[in-house]
Amino acid sequence: MARNVAVLAGDGIGPEVIAQAIKVLEATGSSFNFEHALVGGAAYDDGGHPLPAATLDLCRRSDAVLLGAVGGPKYDSIQPPELRPEVGALLPLRRELSLYANVRPVKTLKSLIKNSPLKGSRTGVDLVVMRELTGGIYFAQPRERRDNGNTAVDTCIYKREEIVRIAQRAFVIARQRRREIVSVDKANVLETSRLWREVVTEMSRLNPDVKVTHMLVDNCAMQLIRDPGQFDVILTENMFGDILSDEASMLTGSLGLLPSASLSDSKDGKVFGLYEPVHGSAPDIAGQGRANPIAAILSAALMLRYSFSDERNALRIEEAVDHALAAGLRTADIYERGNRLVSTTELGDAIAFKLKSAA
Ligand code: IPM
Numbered sequence: 151m152a153r154n155v156a157v158l159a160g161d162g163i164g165p166e167v168i169a170q171a172i173k174v175l176e177a178t179g180s181s182f183n184f185e186h187a188l189v190g191g192a193a194y195d196d197g198g199h200p201l202p203a204a205t206l207d208l209c210r211r212s213d214a215v216l217l218g219a220v221g222g223p224k225y226d227s228i229q230p231p232e233l234r235p236e237v238g239a240l241l242p243l244r245r246e247l248s249l250y251a252n253v254r255p256v257k258t259l260k261s262l263i264k265n266s267p268l269k270g271s272r273t274g275v276d277l278v279v280m281r282e283l284t285g286g287i288y289f290a291q292p293r294e295r296r297d298n299g300n301t302a303v304d305t306c307i308y309k310r311e312e313i314v315r316i317a318q319r320a321f322v323i324a325r326q327r328r329r330e331i332v333s334v335d336k337a338n339v340l341e342t343s344r345l346w347r348e349v350v351t352e353m354s355r356l357n358p359d360v361k362v363t364h365m366l367v368d369n370c371a372m373q374l375i376r377d378p379g380q381f382d383v384i385l386t387e388n389m390f391g392d393i394l395s396d397e398a399s400m401l402t403g404s405l406g407l408l409p410s411a412s413l414s415d416s417k418d419g420k421v422f423g424l425y426e427p428v429h430g431s432a433p434d435i436a437g438q439g440r441a442n443p444i445a446a447i448l449s450a451a452l453m454l455r456y457s458f459s460d461e462r463n464a465l466r467i468e469e470a471v472d473h474a475l476a477a478g479l480r481t482a483d484i485y486e487r488g489n490r491l492v493s494t495t496e497l498g499d500a501i502a503f504k505l506k507s508a509a
């Protein structure tokens with residue numbers, strides 16, 4: 151079966167880390183059709199828009215999308231703000247492709263336990279943030295300035311069906327794990343959160359094999375630092391998920407390690423998804439061979455797992471990453487004395503070599 155993958159490398163370190171992800175995918179021995187297109191600042195420079203129609207078309211024609219990162223200081227002052235890479239490319243991609251389920255696994259890699267800023271008795275973290283990605287305050291209208299620019303308005307809207315479908319995905323993921331969902335909201339203040347809690351509570355009655363509890367978002371932010379081991383699946387709305395997933399990602403010691411999948415409904419048994427590292431374009435280190443390719447490589451593994459039902463090769467990639475780390479190879483972000491400092495390409499090569507030799 152042909153695996154058609156749209157590759158949107160984007161800006162900053164995007165192209166460097168995506169090149170490693172492609173190398174590693176090819177090293178699994180499966181065949182892929184990779185088709186590249188411009189996105190973000192690179193697309194803006196080329197044609198004046200961060201998400202060209204041709205790029206969106208390519209995504210629609212593909213089975214999955216592999217994305218690097220978008221944005222950079224050069225693009226921060228673009229006017230109107232709708233043309234900035236983040237809002238002009240990432241958000242419409244999510245919305246247009248109905249990628250409502252954002253899965254962000256946060257797992258301490260064996261060799262890196264001591265990289266966590268949380269010292270002491272911790273033995274590691276293994277949780278998934280399930281973030282609603284196409285609703286809430288990121289998208290609802292009106293969003294505007296009033297009163298000669300002196301009043302700013304953002305709107306938060308959630309519909310029952312938007313909550314139902316993301317919660318359903320959380321139940322599926324929870325069943326593949328420890329069967330525990332913590333649903334996070336701000337139901338003591340927000341109406342959207344009260345609806346969220348109501349719907350998740352109803353759904354938990356229909357799914358009694360999964361333990362569901364509710365937690366206020368401020369408490370969750372605190373509990374993630376106090377005792378991250380208590381979490382299995384965190385289910386939450388768009389903006390809370392944005393913040394909590396960055397917080398949770400630091401528990402592993404580097405943002406450079408974490409992959410993400412943004413999924414839409416499954417069609418004909420296939421799940422369309424966009425796969426990208428959680429980290430951004432890191433313009434300060436772009437082009438220097440210092441970027442950590444692991445997040446991009448693990449995102450490619452998630453693509454195999456979710457869009458191509460290829461659990462075997464997904465696991466092989468994850469094991470090859472563990473193996474390279476166990477062998478002491480480190481990019482600068484996770485380097486400690488005694489390790490071997492390697493470049494982006496060297497780490498990609500080592501992971502690909504391991505896959506080829508253990509075919
Ligand atoms: C993320 C990012 C984006 C978001 C930004 C770049 C728009 O922070 O994917 O978490 O807020 O969703």
Ligand code: MG
Binds near residue numbers: 392393396
């Ligand atoms: Mg974010």
